[in-house]
Amino acid sequence: MAATGSDLNVAKEFLIKGELVAIPTETVYGLAGNALNEKSVLSIFEVKNRPAFDPLIIHTDSVDKVAIYVLDFPEKAKKLAQKFWPGPLTLLLPKKSIVPDLVTSGLDTVAVRIPKHPLLLELLRQLPFPLAAPSANPFGYISPTKAAHVDQQLGGKIPYILDGGECEVGIESTILGFENDEVIVYRLGGLDINEIESVIGPVVLMPHSSSDPKAPGMLKSHYAPRKPLHLDHREALAGGPDNAGYLLFNRYIEGIDKTYQRILSPEGDLKEAAHNLFAYLRELDSMPVGEIRAELVPMQGLGLAINDRLQRASVTA
Numbered sequence: 001m002a003a004t005g006s007d008l009n010v011a012k013e014f015l016i017k018g019e020l021v022a023i024p025t026e027t028v029y030g031l032a033g034n035a036l037n038e039k040s041v042l043s044i045f046e047v048k049n050r051p052a053f054d055p056l057i058i059h060t061d062s063v064d065k066v067a068i069y070v071l072d073f074p075e076k077a078k079k080l081a082q083k084f085w086p087g088p089l090t091l092l093l094p095k096k097s098i099v100p101d102l103v104t105s106g107l108d109t110v111a112v113r114i115p116k117h118p119l120l121l122e123l124l125r126q127l128p129f130p131l132a133a134p135s136a137n138p139f140g141y142i143s144p145t146k147a148a149h150v151d152q153q154l155g156g157k158i159p160y161i162l163d164g165g166e167c168e169v170g171i172e173s174t175i176l177g178f179e180n181d182e183v184i185v186y187r188l189g190g191l192d193i194n195e196i197e198s199v200i201g202p203v204v205l206m207p208h209s210s211s212d213p214k215a216p217g218m219l220k221s222h223y224a225p226r227k228p229l230h231l232d233h234r235e236a237l238a239g240g241p242d243n244a245g246y247l248l249f250n251r252y253i254e255g256i257d258k259t260y261q262r263i264l265s266p267e268g269d270l271k272e273a274a275h276n277l278f279a280y281l282r283e284l285d286s287m288p289v290g291e292i293r294a295e296l297v298p299m300q301g302l303g304l305a306i307n308d309r310l311q312r313a314s315v316t317a
């Protein structure tokens with residue numbers, strides 16, 4: 001069990017000492033350490049059991065501070081930063097040498113983001129360094145959206161969880177890279193692609209690779225519960241084994257015990273569905289069921305990111 005609370009001074013002290021603290025963001029909880037301290041960064045990889053080829057995002061609180069860590073800020077990236085930061089958007093920008101290679105797994109770009117959470121922003125303002133923070137889950141598992149989720153899996157390994165309540169967005173940030181004049185989506189996430197395109201025009205979607213270290217962030221098998229997750233059409237879902245749990249978009253399947261069904265959004269609201277996605281997957285995973293059966297949500301807005309996570313979590317994709 002880690003101590004849990006909302007005391008910024010406690011969080012700050014641990015971080016300054018080089019220790020790790022779980023932090024709230026608007027997307028998911030992060031496992032944070034001093035991004036400029038190699039020992040802290042190394043312990044992030046250890047605690048998460050994360051392969052060293054998978055680089056980390058650094059978090060800070062202002063565009064001025066981002067400039068300390070990046071060599072170049074392309075025009076399109078600036079426009080996006082202006083419009084969507086603080087928010088669920090991560091930009092891949094050429095790194096300066098002040099950023100340890102350990103953070104970027106040797107790549108020449110660094111992932112940066114200004115998160116939109118008042119408690120975390122205040123912490124970042126007070127710290128003399130940025131925070132490297134992957135999602136606060138063991139590598140490959142579902143990301144945490146509540147302090148209690150972090151405690152369940154990493155509580156024994158970290159001294160403090162800064163509790164900022166439930167993550168509002170519920171799904172990780174959208175990651176964009178810039179090549180020549182092209183904007184490439186490396187990870188679908190909490191910022192809707194339509195919103196991005198309304199500011200800078202068409203973007204290119206990067207396809208998933210299975211485990212290509214040259215394309216980190218693209219690992220196909222990810223975000224998975226412990227129980228096998230099967231994706232199918234609604235009609236086919238109902239015909240599965242008796243001891244299954246169900247993750248559904250906006251309505252129950254008749255004739256199946258509701259105890260074992262979770263509805264992402266009864267109103268059919270994709271933002272609400274994203275907010276509930278990981279918490280419900282965890283609930284189903286902890287039930288006495290042999291498998292989880294899920295349906296895809298409509299392919300619009302945040303639906304693209306939700307379906308991406310479901311597909312990566314599933315055994316059938």
Ligand code: TXA
Nearest residue numbers: 027029030055056107109110111134135172173216217
């Ligand atoms: O919403 C989020 O982004 C959360 C919160 C805590 O900020 N963080 C998060 O971090 O999801 P993580 O480490 O779980 O996912 C970051 C992804 C990884 O898949 C990593 O491979 C990719 O970003 N990434 C980081 N730096 C990269 C780089 N230079 N080039 C390509 N991909 C990169």
Ligand code: MG
Nearest residue numbers: 134135143172
């Ligand atoms: Mg993650």
